[in-house]
Amino acid sequence: MKLKKEFYLKNGVELAKSLLGKVLVHETKDGITKGIIVETEAYMGEIDAAAHSYKNKNSKRTEIQFKEGGYAYIYMIYGMYYCMNVVANQENICESVLVRALEPIDGIEIMKQRRRDKNLFNLCSGPGKLCQAMNITKEQYGIDLCKDQLYIEEFEGKNFDIEATKRLNIEYAKDASEYLWRFIIKENKFVSKSK
DNA sequence: CGGAAGATTTCT
């Protein structure tokens, strides 16, 4: 079952936690790829120095975050990699959830080709990697996740514990880098490795 | 228009 609009209207931290264990799906002409979301980070626009939309900064890049939840926020980082976020909360509240890692469950051969890597644990264990494996690019910026190309669905898997940790690679944000807004499925082997 | 920095990955 595809997640409905209402699911995305909660705040960023809550959405980050509730997206764990759900399945991200991308349908392309090459085929369909799916992965269980095992790692997320919340970015809380107004108060979060690490967020692109800090102090409600509106730019060409962040404008999608001002819509209500349920859209894809995708940006390029370091000139080489894309990262995918899910927009959270109501209109004019710019919060989002970065999808940091997936456990691949479908389209694995396609992922291996795109990544040019045969190691299952290297396909989606990081925000840049999973976008490459699922062929998520700026073409998908602003896509409505309630439609049929890129979306998230329910998954009936095993029960799991959620672990909260500090977010990665945002030392520049000072105090905000201490917030425990990174969430992972405890003991899952597909999470990205923190240095 | 120029300059600086980055929500990463990969290789040494």
Place this chain on the structure above:
DNA sequence: GAAATCTTCCGA
């Protein structure tokens, strides 16, 4: 530990 590599944003 450091390079790769270029878009995005901001200030002038």
